[in-house]
Amino acid sequence: MDAFLKRGLKLRHLQLLVSLQETGQLSHSAEALGIAQPAASRLLVEIEAIVGHSVHARVGRGLALTDVGASLARRAARVLIELRDAEREISGITTGxxxxxxxxxxxxPAMDRVLPVLRHARLALPDVTAEVYVAPSDLLCEQLLNGRLDFVIGRLPAGQSADLFSIRMLETEPVSLLVRRGHHLAGLPQITPEDxxxxxWVMPGQDAILGRAVKARLAELGLPMPPQRLSTSSFLLTLAMMQQSNAVAPIARAVAETFANGPDAPYVTLPIDLGIEVEPFGLITRAGSSLPRVVARMIDMVLGKTIPAEPTA
Structure with missing residues (x-):
C-alpha cells in the first residue's frame, strides 16, 4: 500500500473503484462522484498506471472490474467505511x-429487543437517530459488509466466510401459532396437533429458516406436514391471509404477542406449544471494525448491559 501511495493513489481513485463495482457504468460512477465522465476516465487510467495492471474490461455498454480491480475495490470499500465511521465517531466522541x-x-428480535431499546433511547438519548431494517439474515449481513448497517441482530449467512464477522450469540427464537380472532380453534378449550x-398453514419458502424449523419439529413429533397452499416471505401477506381465511401461521413468539395482545386484537395465539424454536441468533458486527462510540453504546443497550432509566414526568 505504501508503494501505491507513493505513486499517487488518492481517495478519489478508491471512490471511483467502489462505485464502478456497484454500478458497472463509468457514466453512473462519474455522476455519483460529481465529476464529468472524461475526468472519471482519466482517474481510471491513473489507477491502472499506479497499480501496474488493468483494473477494468469493457463488457457490452458497461464495464466489469478485473480480478485485480475487484480485489482493490473490496479493500477500497473498507477504507471508505472506516473513514465514514471515523467522521461519525469524531462528531460524538466526547459522550457518545x-x-x-x-x-x-x-x-x-426487532420486536422484543430493538424496539424497547429505541423507546428508551428516544428519551435518554434525544440527539441519537436510528434506522431499522428488517430482513432475512443473509441480506442484512451483505448490507453490513457493504457498510450500510452498523450492526445486525440475526444469524450468520450460509456460504459466507465467518471470518468476516464477529458475533455474540444471544438466544433462540420460540415460535407461536397465530390465527384470526373468531377462528374455530381459538374457541376450543383444548387443542391437539391433529386439530x-x-x-x-402459511409458511415462508422451503429455504427459509422458520420453515425448516417448523418442518423439523413436526418430524420429531411424528406428525405429517400440514396443508400448505401458500408460501410467502411477506409478513403483511401472511397477516392478510390469516385475516381472510382459516389459515394457521407459525410466527416468532415476540411478533405473535405484539399482534395478539389484548381483547380487541385481530389475531389470537393458539394455546398449544409444539416446542418449535428457530436456531439461536446473535449480534453481528464486521470483524475488526472500530465502531463509533454511539454505536457501541447502543449495542450495549441491545445486549442488556445498559438500559437507561426512562425519565419521569
Missing part, C-alpha cells in the same frame, strides 16, 4: 450521545 445509527434485524393439521 449524538449520531445516527443503522440497525439490521430479523423480525422477532392444527386440519387447516392450511
Amino acid at each position: 450521545t449524538r449520531g445516527h445509527i443503522r440497525i439490521g434485524s430479523v423480525t422477532g 392444527l393439521l386440519q387447516f392450511d
Whole structure:
C-alpha cells in the first residue's frame, strides 16, 4: 500500500473503484462522484498506471472490474467505511450521545429487543437517530459488509466466510401459532396437533429458516406436514391471509404477542406449544471494525448491559 501511495493513489481513485463495482457504468460512477465522465476516465487510467495492471474490461455498454480491480475495490470499500465511521465517531466522541445509527434485524428480535431499546433511547438519548431494517439474515449481513448497517441482530449467512464477522450469540427464537380472532380453534378449550393439521398453514419458502424449523419439529413429533397452499416471505401477506381465511401461521413468539395482545386484537395465539424454536441468533458486527462510540453504546443497550432509566414526568 505504501508503494501505491507513493505513486499517487488518492481517495478519489478508491471512490471511483467502489462505485464502478456497484454500478458497472463509468457514466453512473462519474455522476455519483460529481465529476464529468472524461475526468472519471482519466482517474481510471491513473489507477491502472499506479497499480501496474488493468483494473477494468469493457463488457457490452458497461464495464466489469478485473480480478485485480475487484480485489482493490473490496479493500477500497473498507477504507471508505472506516473513514465514514471515523467522521461519525469524531462528531460524538466526547459522550457518545449524538449520531445516527443503522440497525439490521430479523423480525422477532426487532420486536422484543430493538424496539424497547429505541423507546428508551428516544428519551435518554434525544440527539441519537436510528434506522431499522428488517430482513432475512443473509441480506442484512451483505448490507453490513457493504457498510450500510452498523450492526445486525440475526444469524450468520450460509456460504459466507465467518471470518468476516464477529458475533455474540444471544438466544433462540420460540415460535407461536397465530390465527384470526373468531377462528374455530381459538374457541376450543383444548387443542391437539391433529386439530392444527386440519387447516392450511402459511409458511415462508422451503429455504427459509422458520420453515425448516417448523418442518423439523413436526418430524420429531411424528406428525405429517400440514396443508400448505401458500408460501410467502411477506409478513403483511401472511397477516392478510390469516385475516381472510382459516389459515394457521407459525410466527416468532415476540411478533405473535405484539399482534395478539389484548381483547380487541385481530389475531389470537393458539394455546398449544409444539416446542418449535428457530436456531439461536446473535449480534453481528464486521470483524475488526472500530465502531463509533454511539454505536457501541447502543449495542450495549441491545445486549442488556445498559438500559437507561426512562425519565419521569
